[in-house]
Amino acid sequence: MACGAELKTTGERPYADPEAAARKLLELAGQVEPVQDGRIHIEKINALFLFTLKASGPEFGAGIRYAVQHGWLELHESGTYVRVLPPGEGLLRQ
Known part of the structure; x- marks a missing residue:
């Protein structure tokens, strides 16, 4: 393995369970200011979920x-x- 390569743990991923992922997505949606008509742009929660939480x-x-x-x-x-x-x-x- 190359020096500095990221090692993945074999532990369970916290959002592998769809219900856990859904609950986290709701939590993230609650942190985003909705635009017109209560709409939350998907990229706002997608970015937090994928890049901040590493899901x-x-x-x-x-x-x-x-x-x-x-x-x-x-x-x-x-x-x-x-x-x-x-x-x-x-x-x-x-």
């Missing part, structure tokens, strides 16, 4: 799908923004 793209996708399926988030058909729905707002207060 993966598949974890992000699974988390978004889980949140949408459970009525926590609404994902616009264009994929450019989400909206936190009332069931998701309840999770923000916990």
Whole structure:
């Protein structure tokens, strides 16, 4: 292995579980100032999730799908923004 190469641990990834990823995405969405009509640009939470938390793209996708399926988030058909729905707002207060 080259000097300075990053070693990955074999421990469990914290957002490998879609529910955990979805809950974290809701938490991140709660930190972002929505624009018109409660819209949160997807790149705002995507950047935090991928680059700040070092999660993966598949974890992000699974988390978004889980949140949408459970009525926590609404994902616009264009994929450019989400909206936190009332069931998701309840999770923000916990």
